[in-house]
Amino acid sequence: xxxxxxxxxxxxxxxxxxxxxxxxxxxxxxxxxxxxxxxxxxxxxxxxxxxxxxxxxxxxxxxxxxxxxxxxxxxxxxxxxxxxxxxxxxxxxxxxxxxxxxxxxxxxxxxxxxxxxx
Amino acid sequence: xxxxxxxxxxxxxxxxxxxxxxxxxxxxxxxxxxxxxxxxxxxxxxxxxxxxxxxxxxxxxxxxxxxxxxxxxxxxxxxxxxxxxxxxxxxxxxxxxxxxxxxxxxxxxxxxxxxxxxxxxxxxxxxxxxxxxxxxxxxxxxxxxxxxxxxxxxxxxxxxxxxxxxxxxxxxxxxxxxxxxxxxxxxxxxxxxxxxxxxxxxxxxxxxxxxxxxxxxxxxxxxxxxxxxxxxxxxxxxxxxxxxxxxxxxxxxxxxxxxxxxxxxxxxxxxxxxxxxxxxxxxxxxxxxxxxxxxxxxxxxxxxxxxxxxxxxxxxxxxxxxxxxxxxxxxxxxxxxxxxxxxxxxxxxxxxxxxxxxxxxxxxxxxxxxxxxxxxxxxxxxxxxxxxxxxxxxxxxxxxxxxxxxxxxxxxxxxxxxxxxxxxxxxxxxxxxxxxxxxxxxxxxxxxxxxxxxxxxxxxxxxxxxxxxxxxxxxxxxxxxxxxxx
Amino acid sequence: xxxxxxxxxxxxxxxxxxxxxxxxxxxxxxxxxxxxxxxxxxxxxxxxxxxxxxxxxxxxxxxxxxxxxxxxxxxxxxxxxxxxxxxxxxxxxxxxxxxxxxxxxxxxxxxxxxxxxxxxxxxxxxxxxxxxxxxxxxxxxxxxxxxxxxxxxxxxxxxxxxxxx
Numbered sequence: 001x002x003x004x005x006x007x008x009x010x011x012x013x014x015x016x017x018x019x020x021x022x023x024x025x026x027x028x029x030x031x032x033x034x035x036x037x038x039x040x041x042x043x044x045x046x047x048x049x050x051x052x053x054x055x056x057x058x059x060x061x062x063x064x065x066x067x068x069x070x071x072x073x074x075x076x077x078x079x080x081x082x083x084x085x086x087x088x089x090x091x092x093x094x095x096x097x098x099x100x101x102x103x104x105x106x107x108x109x110x111x112x113x114x115x116x117x118x
Numbered sequence: 119x120x121x122x123x124x125x126x127x128x129x130x131x132x133x134x135x136x137x138x139x140x141x142x143x144x145x146x147x148x149x150x151x152x153x154x155x156x157x158x159x160x161x162x163x164x165x166x167x168x169x170x171x172x173x174x175x176x177x178x179x180x181x182x183x184x185x186x187x188x189x190x191x192x193x194x195x196x197x198x199x200x201x202x203x204x205x206x207x208x209x210x211x212x213x214x215x216x217x218x219x220x221x222x223x224x225x226x227x228x229x230x231x232x233x234x235x236x237x238x239x240x241x242x243x244x245x246x247x248x249x250x251x252x253x254x255x256x257x258x259x260x261x262x263x264x265x266x267x268x269x270x271x272x273x274x275x276x277x278x279x280x281x282x283x284x285x286x287x288x289x290x291x292x293x294x295x296x297x298x299x300x301x302x303x304x305x306x307x308x309x310x311x312x313x314x315x316x317x318x319x320x321x322x323x324x325x326x327x328x329x330x331x332x333x334x335x336x337x338x339x340x341x342x343x344x345x346x347x348x349x350x351x352x353x354x355x356x357x358x359x360x361x362x363x364x365x366x367x368x369x370x371x372x373x374x375x376x377x378x379x380x381x382x383x384x385x386x387x388x389x390x391x392x393x394x395x396x397x398x399x400x401x402x403x404x405x406x407x408x409x410x411x412x413x414x415x416x417x418x419x420x421x422x423x424x425x426x427x428x429x430x431x432x433x434x435x436x437x438x439x440x441x442x443x444x445x446x447x448x449x450x451x452x453x454x455x456x457x458x459x460x461x462x463x464x465x466x467x468x469x470x471x472x473x474x475x476x477x478x479x480x481x482x483x484x485x486x487x488x489x490x491x492x493x494x495x496x497x498x499x500x501x502x503x504x505x506x507x508x509x510x511x512x513x514x515x516x517x518x519x520x521x522x523x524x525x526x527x528x529x530x531x532x533x534x535x536x537x538x539x540x541x542x543x544x545x546x547x548x549x550x551x552x553x554x555x556x557x558x559x560x561x562x563x564x565x566x567x568x569x570x571x572x573x574x575x576x577x578x579x580x581x582x583x584x585x586x587x588x589x590x591x592x593x594x595x596x597x598x599x600x601x602x603x604x
Numbered sequence: 605x606x607x608x609x610x611x612x613x614x615x616x617x618x619x620x621x622x623x624x625x626x627x628x629x630x631x632x633x634x635x636x637x638x639x640x641x642x643x644x645x646x647x648x649x650x651x652x653x654x655x656x657x658x659x660x661x662x663x664x665x666x667x668x669x670x671x672x673x674x675x676x677x678x679x680x681x682x683x684x685x686x687x688x689x690x691x692x693x694x695x696x697x698x699x700x701x702x703x704x705x706x707x708x709x710x711x712x713x714x715x716x717x718x719x720x721x722x723x724x725x726x727x728x729x730x731x732x733x734x735x736x737x738x739x740x741x742x743x744x745x746x747x748x749x750x751x752x753x754x755x756x757x758x759x760x761x762x763x764x765x766x767x768x769x
Contacts, residue, residue, distance in 0.1 A: 002610070005653050009613070056681040058766070064678045065762040068671040069755050075663050076751065079737030090123050091741045094748065101752040104142045105759040111149035114763050124742050138753060145760065185746035226764050233757045240750065252750040256757055263761035278765075298715075304722050328715040 062114055073102050127184040130177065130191045133170040133199060134239050140166030141232035148225025159225035160214045163232055167207045174199050181602050183245060187307055190245035197448055197599035198242035198375040205367040205455045206235045208574045212463050213360040215568030219471050220358070222268055231364070234260035238372035242379075247296045247306040250376050254292065254340065257369055258285050264364070265357040277356025284339065284349040292336025298329030311384045330385050330392060334399075337380075340373030341429045344402040354422030359474065362418055363462035366425045367455040374432055374451060378444055381436065383603055397437050397529055403430030404536040411543050417465055418476045420543060421458070424502060427540060428454055431517055434533055438521040441597070441604050446516035448596040453509035453585050457501040460578030464495040467567045481547050483556025488565045492551045494575055501582045503544040504537050509585035516593065614654055621647035632690045638676050645669045656728035659736055 041048045080095050109115060128135070144159045144166075151158060174196055183190045210231060217223040237257025244250035262285060266278025300306050302325040303314045315326065339346040354362045385392060407427030414420035428450075435447035468475045468484075468491075485492040501508035514537060518530045567575070585592055624644040631637045645668040652661035729735045740748045 006609075009650075056678065058682055061675075061678045061682055062762065062766045064671075064675045065766070066759065068667075068675055069759050069762070071671045072667060072755060073752070075666060076740070076748070079659065079733050079740055081737075082731075082733045083737035083741065087738070087741050094741055094745055097749055098752045101142065101749075101756050102759075104146050105756045108145050108149065109759065109763060111146075112763055112767065114767070124745060126745075142756070145756075186743045188744075188746045224764075226760055230757065230760060230764075233753065233760075236753065246747075248744070248747045249750065252747055252754060255754050256750070259754065259757045259761055263757075263764050266765065269765075269767075302719060302722065323719060324715040325719040328711065 059117060066109060066114070069105075070102070073099075124186045125184065127182065130180070130182055130184050131189060131243075132173045133177070133203075134236055134243075136170045136173055137166055137232050137236045137239065140169075141229045141236065144225050144232070145229040148229070151225065156223045156225060157214065157218075159228045160210060160217075160223075163228035164207055164210045166232055167203050167210065167235070171200070171203045171207070174203065179598075187309060188246040188249050189240075189243050191243060192602040193599035194379070194444075194448075194603050195239075195243040195375070197596060198371060198451075199239050201371050201448075201452050201455055202235055202238040202242070202368045205364070205371070205459065206231055208456075208459045208463075208577065209360055209364045209367070211570040211574045212363070212459070212466055214570050216358065216360050216466050216469075219469070220268060221471070222358075227264065227267060230260040230264050234264070234364075235368065238368050238375075241372040242375040244376065245308050247299065247308070247380075250380070251289075251292065251296060253372075254336075254376070255289065257372060258289065258340075261285075261361075261365060261369060264361045265353055267361065268358050271356075273356035274358060275356075277353045280349050281353045281357075288336050288339030288346065291332045291339075295329045295332030295334075295336060298325050298332065302326050302329065308380065308384045312386065315384065315386065326385075330381070331395075333380060334377075334392075334395070337373050337377040338399065341370050341377065341432075342426050343399055343429045343433060344406045344426065347403070347406070347426045350426055351419050351422045354425070355416060355418045355476075359418065359462060359466045359469065359476075362421075363459050363466075366421070366458050366462075370425070370429060371451040371455065374436075374447065378436060378447060379603070382439055382444060393437055393439070396433055397526065400430050400433035400437055401529060401532050403427070403433055404533055405430075408536045408539045408543075412539065414543070415478050416476050417478060417481070417547070418474075420478075421461065421465075424540065424543075425458070427536065428458075428502075430536070431514060431533060434521050434526070434529055435517045437526055437529060438517070438524040440520070440524060441600050442516075442520040442523060444600040444603070445593070445596040446513070446520045448599060449585075449589070449593055450513040450517050452592065452596070453501070453513040453582070456578045456581040456585070457498050457508070457510055460575060460582060461495065461498040461502065463571055463574050463578065464491055464498065467491060467565060467571055478547065478550060479557050482550040482554035484550075485552035487556055491565060491567070494579055495551065496548050497579055497582060499544040499548055501586065503541045507583070507586040509582045509589075512586055512589040512593075516589075610654060614651070617647050617650040617654065620644075621651070630693055632693070634691055635677070635680055638673060638680060641676070642669055642673050645673065657732060659732045 043049070076098065077095070080091065084091060084095075140162060144162050147162075148156070148159050177191050177196050179193065180196075181192045210228060213227065213231070214223075217227060234257050237253045237255070237260065240253030241250055241257065244253050262278055262282040265281045266274050268274035296306060299311060302323055303311050305311065305314070335346060339349075342350045354365070357365065381392065381396075404427050407423050407425075407430055411420050411423035411427065414423060432447050432450050432454075435443045435450060437443075438446070465476060468480060481495075484495070497508065501510035504510045504514045506512075514533075518533055521527075521530045521533070621644055624640040624647065627640040628637045628644060631640065645664060649661045649664040649669070652658070652664055
């Protein structure tokens with residue numbers, strides 16, 4: 001089992017080294033003449049407006065919050081799904097209760113209009 | 119794969135199920151209610167608490183564990199659940215008129231109160247550190263949000279944020295403690311922990327000590343003991359006043375429920391002598407709370423420090439330990455719930471929309487403006503200070519008595535001195551109310567108290583006097599609830 | 605099992621975790637801090653794999669790397685003042701903080717080194733997901749159901765805090 005992960009680790013290592021190597025290589029061959037125009041943020045060839053660090057809309061955050069909660073919920077589905085066949089009705093019932101509690105949460109979120117993008 | 123369905127006795131967990139179901143019901147129905155009918159959510163929530171209370175009565179004198187020994191119903195847990203449910207009931211009643219006044223009447227409020235109550239009940243009944251941790255989380259998450267429920271008010275936002283940051287930090291400590299105990303015992307079940315400690319002489323095992331220390335930090339935060347009290351004044355002052363009363367009643371008692379259970383039951387003093395540490399904590403908590411309370415000019419802040427001091431008195435009971443110690447702690451927490459909620463109800467009654475009137479000067483001349491409120495406030499303050507014939511006196515009497523019996527006379531002397539200090543700041547308000555002319559104010563209208571708030575005042579006054587004059591019935595109840603764990 | 609190799613991997617992972625942890629609390633740009641946190645979480649996932657806790661490692665990547673850091677980065681990008689600002693990551697409490705933290709460190713190291721650890725003679729589970737699933741459905745069924753209530757109350761909290769009215 002550990003051998004499999006060693007491959008993964010080796011792969012990651014190769015990935016990191018590859019990126020660093022390419023950057024290093026291009027640094028060796030590329031010309032280096034920075035001018036103020038070149039250092040500007042690229043905005044489709046237009047003159048850039050404002051800073052490149054724009055402030056994001058608050059709504060993204062609400063979605064991210066709701067996403068995290070249902071993400072955690074999904075994590076609990078995996079171990080259940082793996083053993084579901086051998087566990088039978090009782091496990092099914094448990095998962096129904098677990099999901100029902102959160103589905104009521106979803107109804108609430110929905111009704112509150114938190115999923116609407118306006 | 120071998121697979122056994124765990125024996126589940128749903129009757130034992132019925133109060134929790136009721137509270138949880140009603141919380142969800144309120145949550146789902148609330149968005150469908152029109153603005154005028156939002157108050158239905160409040161009615162649903164107190165009905166839930168009453169039903170859970172009745173279900174809880176039926177569990178009295180039962181001693182049974184279920185869910186593979188993770189959930190224990192004994193008189194100890196049942197008694198604590200009575201405290202939580204009574205506290206939540208009173209808080210829901212005083213919240214109704216307050217939320218209407220502040221125009222923040224939303225169903226989620228009551229839903230969160232019920233969830234928080236559910237968390238407390240799990241804390242009292244949890245016989246496994248995992249359940250205790252999850253109960254603490256439900257309780258705390260709901261409270262963080264409730265503290266910031268007045269969203270337009272910056273102070274409320276600040277309270278919520280501070281409470282959350284500090285609370286999350288303390289939860290981290292608690293979790294670390296659980297991990298260390300699991301690492302050395304191999305189980306999170308309290309029953310197995312005590313077996314391990316008594317059989318293996320694990321008192322010499324440092325990892326358990328480290329774990330116990332971290333647990334003490336985590337619980338110490340929830341019960342607002344020194345040196346983990348820094349969040350208390352700002353949170354108490356900034357949170358909506360009913361929530362302040364709520365935090366000081368239920369969650370504090372719940373923190374003690376778990377603390378007493380874990381420390382007195384699992385980390386038995388015979389094998390692990392942690393009394394000295396708690397001794398110091400108790401002395402510090404009482405002294406810091408009372409001395410800093412002297413300097414406060416805002417009543418919510420003053421009651422916050424008084425709440426710290428009271429946590430110190432209950433810690434004295436923990437130091438005393440044994441059957442008398444724990445039963446006196448239970449009695450104290452019950453008495454404190456009523457007298458504190460009573461005092462906060464008067465504080466709420468003096469407020470106006472957008473203007474809480476929580477400065478001490480706002481109380482001057484209350485005796486002539488509204489004599490009944492002033493007299494009730496006096497009863498509650500006398501009880502907090504520990505004068506006879508109120509609940510506060512009997513509670514302190516039992517706590518200090520049990521500590522003397524266990525030979526902690528030094529701590530009792532510190533406690534009595536502290537009670538003397540506290541008399542000053544409690545009486546200052548009484549003096550302001552009766553012996554000073556009212557400050558000239560623009561809104562010198564009559565103080566109108568909502569019907570539900572009157573009900574709360576009647577209940578708490580009755581409870582405070584009942585426990586002060588005829589303490590025997592409730593005390594024997596408290597004694598009956600601890601006999602099961604010793 | 606090659607103990608030497610896994611020990612070396614452990615130390616590399618530990619270095620990554622501690623190094624990125626230090627970067628998180630010392631970077632001037634809070635956005636960069638968040639990115640280093642991702643690296644730190646990855647390192648922890650590596651430790652879990654080393655401990656044959658594959659499911660926990662997967663959860664670590666899924667929840668912490670995938671969701672929590674996204675949430676943090678959103679939060680940073682929402683607050684314009686934090687976004688590109690240079691932030692001082694220390695305050696006047698450095699000295700007392702340092703004292704308390706080093707005391708904790710000494711106590712922890714002392715406690716850990718003095719402990720006689722309970723070692724299990726069993727071989728590590730190969731089917732961790734199935735084993736966790738079985739435990740969640742049987743022994744830990746109460747905590748399992750409570751978790752959904754915790755999540756629900758967090759969900760309400762999110763909506764209440766972020767509601768617009």
